[in-house]
Amino acid sequence: MPARQFRLTQLAAAMLSLYVGAVRAEADTPPAEQPKPAPMQKVEIKGAAASYDPRRDDTASKTVVTSEEIQKYGDTSVNDVLKRVPGITVSGAAGRSGGEIRMRGLGSGYTQILINGERAPAGFAIDSLAPEVIERIEVLRAASAEFSTQSIAGTINIVLKKALKSAQREVKLSEAKGSKFSSPSLSLQMSDKLGGTSYSFGGNAWRYMFTRINPSFDTGTDAAGQPNLDRATTWRDQGRADGMNLSPRINWTLDNGDTLTSQTFVNLNQFVSNGRTRTSTALGRGPDYDRIDSTFSSHNAFGRTDLNWVHKLDGGAKLDMKAGVSDNRNTADSLQFGGNNGLPATLERTVISTSGEKGFSTQGKYSRPLTFGAAPADGKGEVPTEHALSMGWDAGVTKRDDTRMQREAALPGATPDNSDEGFSAKVTRLALYGQDEWNLTPQWSLYTGLRWEGLDTRSEGNTFDAVQQRSSVLSPLMQTLYKFPNKKDQLRVALTRTYKAPSTASLIPRKFTSTNNSPTDPDRRGNPHLKPELALGLDASFEHYWGEGGLLSASASMRRIENYTHQGLLYEDERWVSTSINDGRAETRGIELEAKFPVRAVLEHAPALDLRASVSRNWSRVESVPGPDNRLDQQTPLSATLGVDYKSPSGALSTGGSFSFRNGGLARLSGTQGGYTSVRRDLDVYALWKIDTQNNLRIAVSNLLAQDYVTESLYSDANGTQNRLNVASGETQLRVTVEKRF
Known part of the structure; x- marks a missing residue:
């Protein structure tokens, strides 16, 4: 600044x-020479706040998705918002919950997701976060010392709303409808100010009612390549999901200019469903159970409260301190009945699981602007060097308790498998960092940072010995920005060291049992010997700006990953078991092209159309896996977005559309395992009518192409092959939203 x-x-x-x-x-001027009065011209002077663009002006690369862009399509999930952001993809089928948010096509935790700069707890579903409570989304493609460097692919920071305009109220009522689901929702935003105190409150609630059918197919061959397995399975389920978000915030401005802010976020979710699975076998051995009837319910409650104090010091320095507490509770109950060949049920399994996670965290940052050197009196010579120096800490303790009780009835022909498992874990983290950003010349700025981050995980349970895992990473970071003299072109380069720590659940050696065990549907178990993955990254980009909002950008990136982690497959006690293992080195590379501009920047008398387009191409290679197709698990090789927006001359009508493309293909995960994902294409359109200053009507249609989404798990060894193909049906969704301000 x-x-x-x-x-x-x-x-x-x-x-x-x-x-x-x-x-x-x-x-x-003499009176006779005075010119005739000319028509008065309007001169508009914009201050620094209006002209500041974080993507263009910050040395540390950052892209900001504004509140207007977030709410443009009337989305009910933040995942639907992010799928349109260049360089970001969302896994899974369109319109289905549980998709994984990815940058550079990398999944499995390589992308760091933050809420107000904090990691979300285990079990919290990001897609349950309603767009109405979000102020902005910050996309950091290269790591910075202030945030955790657990961001090999990058960081997405979701910032919750702080305040609306003074004394404003806003209500939104929405209804989404498809052929197999319906989802009403209601949101409320309020803010006001009284003296040195201001507040804002955001709340929303929704319900999602569904019926769906998902077929799957199992095929196999023997060692000679002759077919020996052909099964078809149909899974039908119906149910309901309910959710609610609350985000109250109070801000006090003290007499000495300090500010004190209380920010609270509460998320409540519940889910119930009834399902039935039927399998028909045309060739080969049938499953253990060719019919399974089940019920499932879950409840999740998450709350977090932060208190933030900002104290101004002499010389423009500032001390920013924050402390927060959080609590997360999860319960799940399931009941399964299984039988075979039309005979009475031989499986009656009840599973009850509970988990709780409590946490305390504290962050602090001291920042100070510094200027070295003075401007010469004649205006010549060296320009003073201005620094934005800051240092701070980030520490926290999280305690987690997890229990799982499994009971099976002693039915004729069955061998009950009963178990009681429980564990507790404590995760302690501490990070110290320092960073500096300064202008070496009027065109050249440099950012350097250093962050040390340590983790200590301790767990114990009734089915395994106590486990302790310690790790620490020292991350040097450098980013630089050079603006060419033409003031239109600029070049960015970043060199980073980042890492991915194993999750607590992946370290716990508990086993989760599959109903029909096979190489493509194995049991799962944690591995207490996992090590963090370490990555050295290089990013470079060239950006060209022109006109009012025109941008052309080309970027390239590379990551070299040590201690690469993937899912290994074991055969123990006549059952297949999947567990995470460290397995050598991997490399990933990518290029990204982006363009956005108003058509009037090219054609003077064109309509008020804004165009945007991007394409990302990613490559990767895992050294321990034989090729071809030995890329990172589920990496997206190619993704692209294309969008157009129009605003009428009066501003009363805004409309537009967006097309998102995500390629899939085959990936080899090990010498015996592979996976396939199909192409995903999303076509969305919207229209917004501003009826008056207080009333809006928004209509959006998403997933117009309604394509099915196909995934396949592959296994092959010397004895033959076994493959499972799953199909998630696509569905078009219509959303109507009424917005009222008062």
Whole structure:
């Protein structure tokens, strides 16, 4: 900010000098020579806040998705918002919950997801976060010292709303409908100010009612390549999901200029469903159970409260401190009945699981602007160097308790498998960092940072020995920005060291049993010997700006990953078991092209259309896996977005559309395992009518193509092959939203 303020001051002084000079010249002109009065021209002067663009001006690369862009399509899930952001993909079928948010096509935890700069707890579903409570989304493609460096692919920071305009109220009522589901929702936003106190409150509630059918197919061959398995399974389920978000915030401005802010976020979710699975076998051995009837219910409650104090010091310095507590509770109950060949049920299994996670965290940052050197009196010579120096800490303790009780009835022909499992874990983390950003010249700025981050995980349970895992990573970071003299082109380069720590659940050696065990549907178990994955990254981008909002960008990136983690497959006690293992080195590379501009920047008399497009191509290679197709698990090789927006001359009508493409293909995960994902294409359109200053009507249609989404698990060894193909049906969704301000 000091550099921008300095430039703005110079600009204001220059404009004032020109104005005074013009007035004096006019006063000195003889009356006979006075020109005729010219029509008055409107001059608009924008301050630094209005002209500041974080993507263009920040040395550390950052893209901000604004509140207007977030709410444009009337989405009910943040995942639907992010799928349109260049370089970001969302896994899974369109319109289905549980998709994984990815950058650079990398999944499995490589992308760091933050809420107000904090990691979400285990079990919290990001897609349950309603767009109405979000102020902005920050996309950081290269790591910075202030945030955790557990961000090999990058960081997405979701910032909750802080305040609306003074004394404003906003209500939204929405209904989404498809052929197999319906989802009403209601949201409320309020804010006001009284003296030195201001508040805002955001809340929303929704219900999702569904019926769906998902077929799957199992095929196999023997060692000679002859077919020996052909099964078809149909899974039908219906149910309901309910959710609610609350985000109250209070801000006090103290007499000495300090600010104290209380921010609370509460998320409640419940889910119930009834399902039935039927399998028919045309060739080979049938499953253990060819019919399974089940019920399932779950409840999740998450709450977090932060208290933030900002104290201003002399010389523009500032101390920013925050402390927060959180609590997360999960319960799940399931009941399964299984039988075979039309005979009475031989399986009656009840599973009850509970988990709780409590946490405390504290962050602090001291920042100070510094200027070295003074401007010479003659205006020549070296320019003063302005620094934005900051240092701080990030620490926290999380305690987690998890229990799982399994009971099976002693039915004729069955061998009950009963178990009681429980564990507790404690995760302690501490991070210290320092960073500096300064202008070496008016065109060249540099950011450097250093972050040390340590984790200590301790767990114990009734079915395994106590486990302790310690890890620490020292991450040097560097980013630089050079703006060419033409003020349109700029070049960015970043060098980072990042990592991915194993989750607590992946370290716990508990086994989760599958109903029909096979190489493509194995049991799962944690591995207490997992190590963090370490990555050295290089990013470079060239950006060209022109006109009002025009941008062309080309970027390239590379990551070299040590201690690469993937799912290994074991055969123990006549059952297949999947567990995470560290397995050598992997490399990933990518390029991304982006363009956005108003059509009027190219054609002077064109309609008010804004165009945007992007394409990302990713490659990767895992050294321990034989090729071809030995890329990172579920990496997206190719993704693209294309969008257009139109606003009428009166501003009463806004409309547009967006097309998102995500390629899939085959990936080899090990010498015996592979996976396939189909192409995903999303076509969405919207229209917004501003009826008056207080009432809006928004209509959106998403997933117009309604394509099915196909995934396949592959297994092959010397004895033959076994493959499972799953199909998730696509569905078009219509959403109507009524918005009222008062």
